[in-house]
Amino acid sequence: MSIEDVCCEGYERKEENGVCLPKCHDCGVGGKCLSPEVCLCDAGYSNRDNRSVCAPVCSEPCVNGNCIAPDVCQCANNYRFLNNSLSVCLPICKSSDCTNGICQEDGSCLCRRGYRRNETLDKCVPNCPNLSEHSDCIAPNEQRCHDGYEGHWDQEQNYRCEPICSSGCPNGRCLEPEHCACNVGFGHVGNHIEAGCEPICQPACINGTCAAPNHCLCQPGHVPTNGSQHICTPSCRQGCENGVCSAPGECACNEGYKKLTPHRCTPSCEPQCGVNARCTAPNICSCHEGFVMANGSSIHCEPHCSKQCYNGICSNPEVCSCLSGYEAISPYYCVAKCSHSCVFGTCAAPNVCRCFNGYRPRAHDPYVCEPICSEPCNHGRCIAPEICECEPGYAKRWPSGSCEPHCTQKCINSRCDGGRCRCYEGYRLRDGSTSICDPVCSPSCINGECVEPNSCKCWPGYEDTKLFYECTPVCRPSCQNGRCKAPGRCVCNEGYMLYNTSALHLCHAACQERCINAECLRPNECVCMPGYSFISISSSECSPDCSEPCEKGSYCAAPETCKRLTYRALSSDGTGGFSKWSKLGLTALLCVLLVMLPVILTREYLQRRQSRKDKQRVHLIENPSYGVCVANTEELPADQQIELGD
Structure with a gap:
């Protein structure tokens, strides 16, 4: 008895390998039959309608067509795709052109609204009910005039196309494009029908233009002759400035001049005058008011400022324009400008703050300067350069020191250290004193006094220089042909000397x-x-000098003047005619000079002595807690010392 394998219902045996596999109606390309009549579809297919059949899927529905592959539509018979669409199909019209229309299912073309069927052209054309003459209908109720015409709406709101004449047809009207019809008394310009119309004068105008029919208008510089209406003669009634009238209505300029207007000639300069200059005579340039010739140039002018522009340029006469980042504080002085105020400092350059002595820029804010204390303020905080504010229960022993138990000794410009006063940096102990320190300036101040370390204050009559230790005398007004040796005192240069005691700043040449x-x-x-x-x-x-020789017995007494010789005998006392009063005047003048000379020498000596005394003056820094500021003194007596309160 033999045994035969039989596939279950819904399965079938494959001849290749004898395996029983499920049967499906049509799983399509790439699909797989999972179980009898159940398909597993590939991408782009679906078995939603029938589980045993995989049908293609189109993302957009196929209108008047079928989906034959994923996202692929096929139009039905007598249908075609709409323009660039791949999913919408429209009927195919029997007519060759259905533009501006809709093709019906029976193959006929139905025109859209605003269009009508033109059987001759076999297409839909735009419809314009009130089409104007000389125009075409290019869209529903939209007209376009023919070439040479332009459209406009008339008073009855009708669109009209009128011919265009580029000349505008003055004194006439435009009949057709570029065709003018002239009014009576007018004719075409140059006998061209497209040109405008101009008046006609008979006879023709001489040196004039026909302004109206049979009415001439003389050309500029011409006037009618003897009441004639068509003959004009030239005239130079307005004259010729810097020239001559060489022809009717024309001026000929003089040599070196050129014509500016028909009746005015102006000087000519070669090369031409530059900016801010004008030609005032042939080849002579003059600057405008407030301008001067630039660096030896004879044609270019630049603005002039009577004073030097500090941190700026002279942009206009007496007008200084500040450089970028600077602002004016006076007409001729510009200072740096900072976007924020400098706290405990000054604006030294655009948006750059320079801190005062004893201050430094804050780390995160360059516009704020904070005080510097060279030593830490233990039990306190730094509130000013070298000055600490102590916490309750603490006190400073010196202005720049830390907060600690106080020192009773009063130190001036110094700090108390181990019972002794030690001078601050930049100071030294005064001779013969153990508590007073004076500031040190190195080099020593010239014509000034040392008020702070390396900081000099000029004496009255002196001013600062670029060197901190040097002050120079000031003379007002400034010395001419000399130099300022002392305040208000000029010393003449070699070869010059003073002649007028009321003008001590003027030095005159000496021979x-x-x-x-x-x-x-x-x-x-x-x-x-x-x-x-x-x-x-x-x-x-x-x-x-006398150009002609003087006669005998005469001499040349003055330029071009001859005078006869005269003789005068000496007086009996041999004085040659000097009167008694002349002798008395000379004697009095000599006495005044002998009296004034000692007074002048004494005054000069006292000024020099006072200057030496001023050099010894010193400005000291007050110690707010332990000392006072004293100038030119030794240590204070015990009864005048200031005690520190508890």
């Missing part, structure tokens, strides 16, 4: 030899006055 009929303009150099010349073998004496 060893007396200048006769000449002026001493430079040291030891005489310059003859006009009409005079140096006599032979002399550089200081000048004699008058």
Whole structure:
């Protein structure tokens, strides 16, 4: 008895390997039959309608077509895809062109709204009920005029296309594109129908233009002749400035001039005058008011400021413009500008703060300076340079020291250390004193006094220089041909000397030899006055010049002036005619000089002595807790010392 294997219902045996596999109707491409009549579909297929059949799936429904593959539609017979669509199918029209229409299922074309069927053209064309002449309907109720016409709405709100004439047809009207019809008394310009119309004058105008029919208008510079209506003659009635009238209505400029207007000639400069300059005469440039020639140039001018612009440039006459990052505090002085106020400092450069002495910039805020205490303020905080504010129960022994038990000794410009006063940095102990320290300036102050370490204060009549230790004297007004040696005192340069005691700042040239009929303009150099010349073998004496020789018995007494010789005998006492009063005047003048000389020398001596005393003055820093500021004194007496309160 033999045994035969039989596949279960819904399964079938494969001949290749004899395995029983489930049967499905159609699992499609890539699908798999999981169990009888149950398919596992591949991507793009679905068995939602029939579990044993895998049908393709289209993400968009196929309108008037079938889905034949994943996302692939096939239109039905007599249908085609709509434009660029792959899922919507429309009927195919029998007509060749259904643009601006909708194709019906029967193959006919139904025009859209605003269009009508043109059987001749076999297409849908736009519909314009009131189509204007000389226009085309390009869209529903939208007209476009033919070339050479332009459209506009008339008073009855009808669209009209009118011809265009580029000339505008003055004195006429436009009949057709570029075709003008002239009014009576007018004719085409240049006999061209597309041109405008101009008036006609008979006879023709001479030196004039026809302004209206048979009415001439003379050209500029012309006037009618003897009441004639068509003949004009030239005229230069307005004159010719810097020129001559060489032709009717025209001016010919003089040499070196060029025409600015028909009746005005202006000077010509070659090369041309630069900015802020004008040509005032042939080849001569002059600057505008407030401007001066720039660095030896003869054509370029630049603005002039009577004072130097500090941190700025002279941009206009007497107007200084500050450099970037600076602002003006006076018409000629600009200072740096910072976006924030500098606390305990000054704005030294744009947005750059410079801290005061004893301060430093805060780490996270460059516009705020904080005081510096060289030693830590134990049991306190730094509130000012080298000054600590102690906590309750503590006190400072010196201004820049830390907070600790106080020292009863009063130290001036110094701190108490082990019962002794030790000077602050930049100070030294005064000779003969054990508690007073004076500031030190190195080098020593010149014409000033040392008020802080390496900080000098100038004496009255002196001013600061770039060197902190040097002060220079000030002379107002400034010395001319000399230098300021002391406040208000000028010393003349070599070859110059003072002549006027009321003008001690003016030094005049000095000549060893007396200048006769000449002026001493430079040291030891005489310059003859006009009409005079140096006599032979002399550089200081000048004699008058006479172009014609003087007659016998006469001499040249003044330029071009001859005078006869006269003789006068000496007086009987041999004085040559000096009167008694002249002698008395000379004697009185000599007495005044002998009295004033000792007074002037004494005044100079007292000024020098006072200056030496001022150099010894010293400004001291007050110790708010343990000492006082004293100038030019030794230690205070015991009964005047200031005790520290408990």
